Amino acid sequence: MSRYVLKRIFMLLPVLFGVSLISFSLLHMVPGDPAELLAGEDANPEFIQALRKEYGLDQPLYLQYFHFISHVIRGDFGISIRNREPVINLLRDRFLFTVQLSFISILIAGFIGLIAGIISSTKQYSLFDHLSMVGALFGISMPIFWLGLLLMLVFSVYLGWFPAGGKGTILHLILPAIALGASGSAVIARMTRASMLEVIRQDYIRTARANGLREFIVIYKHALKNAMIPVATVFGLEFGYMLGGAVLTETVFSLPGVGRLMVEGIFQRDYPIVQGSMILVATTFVLVDLLTDIAYAFFDPKIRYE
Amino acid sequence: MNETKVIQTGQIAEVWRRLKRNRAAIAGGVIVLLFVLISILAPLISPYPPNEGDLGKRLRPPSSENLLGTDPLGRDLLSRVIYGARISLQIQIIAVSIAMVIGTLLGMVGGYYGGKLDHLMMRLMDILLAFPGIFLAISIIAVLGPGLTNLMLAAGIYSIPQFARIVRGSVISLKEKEFIEAARAVGENDFNIIFRYLLPNSMAPIIVQTTLRMATVLLTASGLSFLGLGVQPPTAEWGAMLSNARAYLITAPHVATVPGLAIMLVVMGFNLFGDGLRDSLDPRLRD
Numbered sequence: 001m002s003r004y005v006l007k008r009i010f011m012l013l014p015v016l017f018g019v020s021l022i023s024f025s026l027l028h029m030v031p032g033d034p035a036e037l038l039a040g041e042d043a044n045p046e047f048i049q050a051l052r053k054e055y056g057l058d059q060p061l062y063l064q065y066f067h068f069i070s071h072v073i074r075g076d077f078g079i080s081i082r083n084r085e086p087v088i089n090l091l092r093d094r095f096l097f098t099v100q101l102s103f104i105s106i107l108i109a110g111f112i113g114l115i116a117g118i119i120s121s122t123k124q125y126s127l128f129d130h131l132s133m134v135g136a137l138f139g140i141s142m143p144i145f146w147l148g149l150l151l152m153l154v155f156s157v158y159l160g161w162f163p164a165g166g167k168g169t170i171l172h173l174i175l176p177a178i179a180l181g182a183s184g185s186a187v188i189a190r191m192t193r194a195s196m197l198e199v200i201r202q203d204y205i206r207t208a209r210a211n212g213l214r215e216f217i218v219i220y221k222h223a224l225k226n227a228m229i230p231v232a233t234v235f236g237l238e239f240g241y242m243l244g245g246a247v248l249t250e251t252v253f254s255l256p257g258v259g260r261l262m263v264e265g266i267f268q269r270d271y272p273i274v275q276g277s278m279i280l281v282a283t284t285f286v287l288v289d290l291l292t293d294i295a296y297a298f299f300d301p302k303i304r305y306e
Numbered sequence: 307m308n309e310t311k312v313i314q315t316g317q318i319a320e321v322w323r324r325l326k327r328n329r330a331a332i333a334g335g336v337i338v339l340l341f342v343l344i345s346i347l348a349p350l351i352s353p354y355p356p357n358e359g360d361l362g363k364r365l366r367p368p369s370s371e372n373l374l375g376t377d378p379l380g381r382d383l384l385s386r387v388i389y390g391a392r393i394s395l396q397i398q399i400i401a402v403s404i405a406m407v408i409g410t411l412l413g414m415v416g417g418y419y420g421g422k423l424d425h426l427m428m429r430l431m432d433i434l435l436a437f438p439g440i441f442l443a444i445s446i447i448a449v450l451g452p453g454l455t456n457l458m459l460a461a462g463i464y465s466i467p468q469f470a471r472i473v474r475g476s477v478i479s480l481k482e483k484e485f486i487e488a489a490r491a492v493g494e495n496d497f498n499i500i501f502r503y504l505l506p507n508s509m510a511p512i513i514v515q516t517t518l519r520m521a522t523v524l525l526t527a528s529g530l531s532f533l534g535l536g537v538q539p540p541t542a543e544w545g546a547m548l549s550n551a552r553a554y555l556i557t558a559p560h561v562a563t564v565p566g567l568a569i570m571l572v573v574m575g576f577n578l579f580g581d582g583l584r585d586s587l588d589p590r591l592r593d
Contacts, residue, residue, distance in 0.1 A: 011432075018433030022445070029449050141574040143525055145532045146548060146566030149555060157556050244441030248529050252552070259441070263533050266448050274448045278437070282445075285438040 117192025139186025236292025331582020337575025409469025
């Protein structure tokens, strides 16, 4: 197991290197002098020169990358062009907010997806099965931002049950989390159903039934445990997609997340903000993926020996 | 040669026979067909020009004059949704073509040659996949800058890894087959083996992926336009129209309803049709 974990961590390094390289090259791929870009509009020549020295922008590219990455590793993403504040200070709260939102989303998506998937598989071709699979089709086909607008229209504007935007209480997060989690719950429901149907047809389930075990025990103790292994990987992946997709729900509900910060950064040409957001979100996603894979290998020994 | 044609025609007939029995796939196919027809016929069927508005008629609810109502600038919503189909289809075709051509090439070459080249390509794909979902497209826009052309490029690059992985998998399983060995034995060169033998035999997963990706690309592209990173006003694009509608959610909810419904229906159509195609082309590919 430890060999597998080490191998998996080793495979991560080139990916993280690539992510840092893309983020680093951002400043060099947009037209213009990087020092002038970092200084912002109307900056005086002395300030531009000082920045050039500070960031080592007068040095060869590989040294600049080394300078960049050595700071990033220490959590230093530079200074925001607009606010003149360290990027990490701006990113921290925004990022934690997006993680919190994605976490609530995956809880909602998991709850709905698992229940719908399990019932659908035990009652295959029933009305419930058909309805939940149609629901799943809507879930994967609805744009997050449109679902967000509809939820806001119905539950905030017409019914007044939830606030229409902003942050503060858990109530502020419910509608955005549902909008963000809809497609995840659809994927989890489909995956759970497929996985359960496969397990239910196995010999050991037939044996458990033949031994006279109650159907409830057969499904929830024997089938579910084994069916959950592939579903667990979907959870990790969907959580990552939520981190990335959160920008849409954050925009609809005017929430202060890292995705919105990045999009604002793109509009304002605040490159350090964009670079920091890219690295932070991609690294988190890669780490979540790593943890999912390790968990998968822990539960399914076949994977470790591949 | 003739024999090959007969076999191919037989296969197509078989696929069509299976597809016809799948009602969900047919429904999806009809939606896709309607979407394509509306895109092509937009100038003929659209009641008004999409970008011309009458400020005196702003935010009107649906009426006999404006079947779906008007938007905040008094433009006819139905006309804008019809023209929106055109721009969406254009984005989908260009983006998916970019992804299909580059992804297929990478997957073919990597899978066929294996070794370091394959390793390098797959690590490159891993790097792209490290950016979750739409975040990858946003990151590409961050580098390229907002706008329609860059949106198509971003949505295209965003979909390359999916094609590369699927084609690579297919090539790896095919290249050990006897007919490839036979082709090598009669002295076919690598180019011919890749394009005359491996590519035609990998078409099923490529076609399925192309159809399903049309759905994902529409969701991504309209999402980017919603964020203001894609198609810019006054072009009628569904995501941008929704972004515009946010401020009028209370006073004119119909403005936010129609473009979203259009995106959902088209995405659903491609998903249903793609799933159906997958089951018909190769029942083994089924989830």
